[in-house]
Amino acid sequence: MKQHYPVSKEDALPHVVILGAGFAGLTAAKALAKTRCRITLIDRRNYHLFQPLLYQVATAALSPADIATPIRSILRKQRNASVLMGRVQGIDRQRRVVTVDQEEIGYDQLVVATGARHGYFGHDDWEAVAPGLKKIDDATQIRRRLLLAFEQAESTSDQSLRKALLTFVVIGGGPTGVELAGAIAELARQALVDDFRKIDPSQARILLVEAGPRLLAAFPDSLSQVAAEALTRLGVEVLLGQAVTNCTEEGVHLGNAEVPSRSVIWAAGVAASPAARWLGCEKDRAGRAIVGPDLSLPGAPEIFVIGDTASVISHGKPVPGLAPAAKQMGVYVARVLRARISGAEPPPPFRYRHLGSLATIGRQEAVADFGWLRLRGRLAWFLWGIVHVAFLIGVRSRTQVALHWLWAYATYQRGARLITSPASTAD
Amino acid sequence: MKQHYPVSKEDALPHVVILGAGFAGLTAAKALAKTRCRITLIDRRNYHLFQPLLYQVATAALSPADIATPIRSILRKQRNASVLMGRVQGIDRQRRVVTVDQEEIGYDQLVVATGARHGYFGHDDWEAVAPGLKKIDDATQIRRRLLLAFEQAESTSDQSLRKALLTFVVIGGGPTGVELAGAIAELARQALVDDFRKIDPSQARILLVEAGPRLLAAFPDSLSQVAAEALTRLGVEVLLGQAVTNCTEEGVHLGNAEVPSRSVIWAAGVAASPAARWLGCEKDRAGRAIVGPDLSLPGAPEIFVIGDTASVISHGKPVPGLAPAAKQMGVYVARVLRARISGAEPPPPFRYRHLGSLATIGRQEAVADFGWLRLRGRLAWFLWGIVHVAFLIGVRSRTQVALHWLWAYATYQRGARLITSPASTAD
Numbered sequence: 001m002k003q004h005y006p007v008s009k010e011d012a013l014p015h016v017v018i019l020g021a022g023f024a025g026l027t028a029a030k031a032l033a034k035t036r037c038r039i040t041l042i043d044r045r046n047y048h049l050f051q052p053l054l055y056q057v058a059t060a061a062l063s064p065a066d067i068a069t070p071i072r073s074i075l076r077k078q079r080n081a082s083v084l085m086g087r088v089q090g091i092d093r094q095r096r097v098v099t100v101d102q103e104e105i106g107y108d109q110l111v112v113a114t115g116a117r118h119g120y121f122g123h124d125d126w127e128a129v130a131p132g133l134k135k136i137d138d139a140t141q142i143r144r145r146l147l148l149a150f151e152q153a154e155s156t157s158d159q160s161l162r163k164a165l166l167t168f169v170v171i172g173g174g175p176t177g178v179e180l181a182g183a184i185a186e187l188a189r190q191a192l193v194d195d196f197r198k199i200d201p202s203q204a205r206i207l208l209v210e211a212g213p214r215l216l217a218a219f220p221d222s223l224s225q226v227a228a229e230a231l232t233r234l235g236v237e238v239l240l241g242q243a244v245t246n247c248t249e250e251g252v253h254l255g256n257a258e259v260p261s262r263s264v265i266w267a268a269g270v271a272a273s274p275a276a277r278w279l280g281c282e283k284d285r286a287g288r289a290i291v292g293p294d295l296s297l298p299g300a301p302e303i304f305v306i307g308d309t310a311s312v313i314s315h316g317k318p319v320p321g322l323a324p325a326a327k328q329m330g331v332y333v334a335r336v337l338r339a340r341i342s343g344a345e346p347p348p349p350f351r352y353r354h355l356g357s358l359a360t361i362g363r364q365e366a367v368a369d370f371g372w373l374r375l376r377g378r379l380a381w382f383l384w385g386i387v388h389v390a391f392l393i394g395v396r397s398r399t400q401v402a403l404h405w406l407w408a409y410a411t412y413q414r415g416a417r418l419i420t421s422p423a424s425t426a427d
Numbered sequence: 428m429k430q431h432y433p434v435s436k437e438d439a440l441p442h443v444v445i446l447g448a449g450f451a452g453l454t455a456a457k458a459l460a461k462t463r464c465r466i467t468l469i470d471r472r473n474y475h476l477f478q479p480l481l482y483q484v485a486t487a488a489l490s491p492a493d494i495a496t497p498i499r500s501i502l503r504k505q506r507n508a509s510v511l512m513g514r515v516q517g518i519d520r521q522r523r524v525v526t527v528d529q530e531e532i533g534y535d536q537l538v539v540a541t542g543a544r545h546g547y548f549g550h551d552d553w554e555a556v557a558p559g560l561k562k563i564d565d566a567t568q569i570r571r572r573l574l575l576a577f578e579q580a581e582s583t584s585d586q587s588l589r590k591a592l593l594t595f596v597v598i599g600g601g602p603t604g605v606e607l608a609g610a611i612a613e614l615a616r617q618a619l620v621d622d623f624r625k626i627d628p629s630q631a632r633i634l635l636v637e638a639g640p641r642l643l644a645a646f647p648d649s650l651s652q653v654a655a656e657a658l659t660r661l662g663v664e665v666l667l668g669q670a671v672t673n674c675t676e677e678g679v680h681l682g683n684a685e686v687p688s689r690s691v692i693w694a695a696g697v698a699a700s701p702a703a704r705w706l707g708c709e710k711d712r713a714g715r716a717i718v719g720p721d722l723s724l725p726g727a728p729e730i731f732v733i734g735d736t737a738s739v740i741s742h743g744k745p746v747p748g749l750a751p752a753a754k755q756m757g758v759y760v761a762r763v764l765r766a767r768i769s770g771a772e773p774p775p776p777f778r779y780r781h782l783g784s785l786a787t788i789g790r791q792e793a794v795a796d797f798g799w800l801r802l803r804g805r806l807a808w809f810l811w812g813i814v815h816v817a818f819l820i821g822v823r824s825r826t827q828v829a830l831h832w833l834w835a836y837a838t839y840q841r842g843a844r845l846i847t848s849p850a851s852t853a854d
Contacts, residue, residue: 068845085846155528
């Protein structure tokens with residue numbers, strides 16, 4: 001087999017190619033630090049993104065650099081790992097080759113961890129008017145839309161346009177939707193409240209629309225209730241059991257009712273990256289590759305699929321698309337590979353260990369569910385902050401985020417209220 | 428006269444419209460806080476930018492939000508000031524009306540402070556390949572180019588392409604060019620040095636090209652020499668007396684020699700914003716409006732032009748395009764307006780007071796010239812840092828920038844190494 005990349009003295013070592021440097025892929029790469037192999041970690045970005053805090057970039061509380069760390073920096077000292085920035089075009093299982101941009105890269109073992117993006121349930125045309133929140137660019141685009149809506153509302157004298165500009169609709173009542181709606185409410189009612197002369201930002205309408213019967217479906221009923229009440233106190237209108245039937249530039253349709261809005265954000269539905277298509281393997285309804293008990297593809301033990309790209313069953317239930325699940329899969333695959341390379345016994349099948357669920361709803365309110373313990377209020381909120389700071393990568397990000405939060409807590413302000421151009425050629 | 432904006436109970440007060448919220452315009456607005464007038468401050472951005480540190484955003488040391496503050500936040504408590512985000516389309520001197528986007532805004536007194544952008548000496552086609560550094564978007568675009576050049580050099584096997592990718596050319600030996608070249612050298616030789624496997628970033632070539640006989644022409648000869656030596660120690664090739672004859676996607680032409688490079692940055696030549704065209708007034712070679720001794724237009728005492736947009740003579744010499752000069756003009760115009768509004772004697776003609784010149788060249792080296800005192804080395808460097816932190820707006824920016832610098836000083840790392848998309852539609 002021809003190895004195109006990398007060329008080194010250690011060509012004889014098995015070549016592990018990992019696609020995607022999210023929680024799953026990066027964890028796998030790090031867990032292989034002491035294994036005798038060559039690792040090539042490929043991502044189309046030059047940074048690892050701490051997605052759980054992306055909504056805070058979208059709502060001007062944090063800067064992109066606070067939650068993104070260069071992949072090369074993270075793996076600087078891991079000499080068996082190379083990082084390649086590029087876009088995967090396809091996978092040739094026969095020849096064991098991945099095509100990245102124009103280059104072919106041979107592999108002995110392949111780990112596919114290319115994540116997920118938002119799914120629009122067949123309405124892909126809604127994406128342009130109701131952007132999702134998966135990437136840094138999504139977050140800065142949403143930040144731009146939110147802040148521009150207030151600016152335009154201030155400068156227009158058309159009352160109905162002003163009303164539409166000051167109506168913000170978040171679709172999807174999972175953790176992202178809940179946290180986003182709460183953050184938008186705080187932005188309008190606290191950070192911006194004294195900054196305008198003609199409009200009153202605290203009069204903005206914020207709607208959170210969920211098709212199911214309650215928010216945070218993965219949490220116990222009582223905590224869903226807590227979240228809905230906390231959002232209502234912040235001034236968010238929580239609409240349950242309401243399906244979105246259309247999204248246009250003018251607003252959203254809920255059943256037969258039309259809500260005029262210029263800022264619709266999509267936090268519902270997930271579609272896996274095209275990995276299953278590249279691999280030509282079986283997939284579930286969300287497009288995730290169906291893997292066996294050791295997270296490898298049935299019939300292709302040298303190919304693993306992990307993280308949000310994989311459809312995994314553990315304890316008879318699907319494993320949720322959460323950062324801890326992705327990390328556990330990364331660690332597990334590294335164990336399988338280590339055993340294979342050293343000729344040891346393979347580990348037992350992957351088992352997901354649920355550590356708990358956390359969601360925050362603005363200042364001093366959050367819900368936490370650890371199975372044996374349910375928390376709400378200030379303590380849960382504090383815990384949420386500690387956990388998120390602790391899991392950030394690098395002392396710098398931790399210090400930065402902690403300081404931003406302290407500052408925001410003390411002043412009710414937001415530190416990153418910049419409307420930057422969507423295109424560098426804008427002027 | 429018809430007043431289209433703002434409509435308020437205080438319509439009878441004189442309406443001062445200020446175009447541009449840079450150092451000049453913002454200072455003027457703040458200096459009018461206690462004057463009986465209505466102020467409308469118009470900018471096409473929602474933030475005030477601390478331009479002297481923009482090169483640190485371009486070289487991944489700072490995030491955009493660290494040096495940009497929302498204009499509305501700055502003027503939150505100044506009740507006589509409204510902020511309008513919009514783009515000036517033209518000025519009708521007869522009707523005393525400014526057109527902003529589609530709206531007409533009447534003024535009693537007009538202050539034009541729309542700044543400057545880079546001038547390409549008639550070669551506007553060079554802008555696409557050799558971007559300048561005036562805006563946040565310029566800085567993130569240059570950051571993207573610099574970091575992508577290293578990524579592409581790592582992934583290519585074409586030796587001559589790799590060499591062109593690792594050649595960085597800065598054109599213009601003023602403070603921006605000097606600081607930028609030094610920062611790129613530090614990025615390559617310190618921050619990135621261990622991050623790659625196939626290339627050695629410290630082998631990158633960094634060229635600083637100046638058409639004149641020395642760097643930092645505004646400084647004394649001896650300090651120009653210090654700067655050139657410090658840059659050379661950092662590994663920058665300083666080329667003096669070399670005119671750029673062409674810029675293409677392949678590189679730059681210096682006389683008859685061609686230097687292949689994929690990253691050319693323009694830090695030479697300034698062209699004023701189109702203010703003189705809007706006003707139909709006399710302008711100098713750089714397009715700046717020529718103003719009288721009280722900074723108003725000859726024949727139009729109700730129109731002032733200040734900051735980089737104005738061509739001003741003080742002590743028989745042109746006033747330089749520096750932040751302190753812009754601020755002094757802002758304060759002066761506020762004095763003139765205050766006198767006019769209260770019916771007092773007008774102040775004496777504007778006199779520019781040069782406070783000193785500062786430029787930094789990497790770690791622990793800088794040059795400072797205060798006329799009566801010239802400094803170099805560690806003390807000048809420390810002073811440079813103190814001055815820049817002190818002049819930032821807001822406790823948050825000051826703390827942030829100081830912390831970023833401490834962290835960078837301790838670790839030799841850069842905190843904002845993100846390659847973000849130039850367009851939100853990129854994928």
